[in-house]
Amino acid sequence: MKNFYAFLLVLIGLVCSQLVFSHGMSEEEKQAIIEGGNLSYLWLGATHMLSGYDHLAFVFGIVFFLKSFRDIAKYVTAFTLGHSVTLILATYQGIQINYYLIDAVIALSVTYIAFTNLGGFQKYLKIEAPNMLAMITGLGLIHGFGLSTRLQELPLDAENLLLNIITFNLGIELGQLAALAVMLMILHMWRERESFRPFSRLANSGLMAMGLLLFLMQLHDYSHASDSAATTTVTLPTEAESREWQDAVVIELPPQGYKEYKVMQAKGKLLAYEWNAEGGALYYDFHGEPAGDKTGFFQSYKIGTDTSASGAVTTPFAGTHGWYWKNNSGNTVKITLNFRGDYILMQ
Numbered sequence: 001m002k003n004f005y006a007f008l009l010v011l012i013g014l015v016c017s018q019l020v021f022s023h024g025m026s027e028e029e030k031q032a033i034i035e036g037g038n039l040s041y042l043w044l045g046a047t048h049m050l051s052g053y054d055h056l057a058f059v060f061g062i063v064f065f066l067k068s069f070r071d072i073a074k075y076v077t078a079f080t081l082g083h084s085v086t087l088i089l090a091t092y093q094g095i096q097i098n099y100y101l102i103d104a105v106i107a108l109s110v111t112y113i114a115f116t117n118l119g120g121f122q123k124y125l126k127i128e129a130p131n132m133l134a135m136i137t138g139l140g141l142i143h144g145f146g147l148s149t150r151l152q153e154l155p156l157d158a159e160n161l162l163l164n165i166i167t168f169n170l171g172i173e174l175g176q177l178a179a180l181a182v183m184l185m186i187l188h189m190w191r192e193r194e195s196f197r198p199f200s201r202l203a204n205s206g207l208m209a210m211g212l213l214l215f216l217m218q219l220h221d222y223s224h225a226s227d228s229a230a231t232t233t234v235t236l237p238t239e240a241e242s243r244e245w246q247d248a249v250v251i252e253l254p255p256q257g258y259k260e261y262k263v264m265q266a267k268g269k270l271l272a273y274e275w276n277a278e279g280g281a282l283y284y285d286f287h288g289e290p291a292g293d294k295t296g297f298f299q300s301y302k303i304g305t306d307t308s309a310s311g312a313v314t315t316p317f318a319g320t321h322g323w324y325w326k327n328n329s330g331n332t333v334k335i336t337l338n339f340r341g342d343y344i345l346m347q
Contacts, residue, residue, distance in 0.1 A: 041164050045171020048150055049179065054106045054214065055083075055143055056179050061113030061207055062136060063183060064200065067191075076180065078133050082140020083147060084169055090148040091165045094256065094328030096283065099149040100222035104215050106146050109139040111211030114204040147172060152326075161256050245274075246340035253282070253327040253335065262289075262322030263343035265315045273323075273339035274310035280329040281307050288321040320346065 049055060062079060066072045089095070112135070115121070121129040151168050190196050251259055265271060273286075286302040286309070301313050315321055321343075327333050 046175035049175030083144035086144030104218035107214035114207035245338035272312035
């Protein structure tokens with residue numbers, strides 16, 4: 001039994017590490033989505049759900065003690081409606097929440113459902129558990145924000161935005177159904193065995209431990225990302241620098257459009273810039289991505305929503321450095337970007 005617990009802890013650690021590094025998309029993945037058309041969003045949604053251990057762990061907790069088809073359909077539908085509403089609305093409206101923070105809350109939802117399954121409210125808190133259907137719906141809304149952060153990393157087509165979102169959501173539901181079928185088959189075969197009761201306690205204790213560990217890891221990564229942004233020095237370009245801009249780019253962003261513009265730089269090089277937007281304020285993220293990184297990691301230097309921004313940074317690592325803009329308005333916005341430094345143009 002001790003060996004089994006040790007194995008369980010290792011498994012939880014491996015799962016959580018996969019979750020932590022699941023943020024971000026490589027340029028290759030983004031290009032595949034662009035070239036694949038609308039059906040690629042269906043595939044992306046299905047594979048994202050099947051690799052989304054936090055979402056699957058929550059669903060597993062929901063159905064763990066459910067036996068009748070009616071109950072299973074009722075609770076799973078509540079979760080589905082919850083995450084579908086916020087996935088569609090948050091993506092369509094361009095609502096963005098820090099993914100480390102939202103995933104930390106999702107991790108707590110896994111702990112919550114496992115704590116409920118173990119009778120924790122009655123046993124430890126001496127109170128009745130909150131209405132399960134209402135809680136699952138509410139927690140589903142939070143899961144939808146997590147799914148939306150993934151989808152908003154893509155270069156969504158403004159003309160087919162709603163169709164892209166709905167197709168991605170359909171893929172999510174297909175992936176969830178596939179995973180649910182496997183879960184229910186395993187639980188059905190095991191439920192009549194004498195070992196099911198100790199297994200149920202062990203499984204839900206494992207879900208609680210996984211949720212708490214993931215919660216702490218997400219908070220650690222959020223703090224680390226915030227510290228990295230804070231310790232990277234961003235300064236305003238001098239008047240002399242602004243008179244000697246090395247390159248200039250004009251970009252038009254349609255409503256709900258998205259654009260990245262990056263240059264390649266070695267470590268310790270200067271990148272000074274200013275940009276102005278005509279037609280409305282833009283969400284922007286001035287950031288860098290290390291060369292050769294496959295995890296999707298990036299470091300933000302300056303984030304905000306404005307009609308203009310300027311600054312300069314000494315690059316903390318070799319890789320691509322530049323700007324991400326998202327036009328959440330209903331107007332076409334024209335960006336004029338001026339910049340200088342020691343870099344190689346990529347576009």
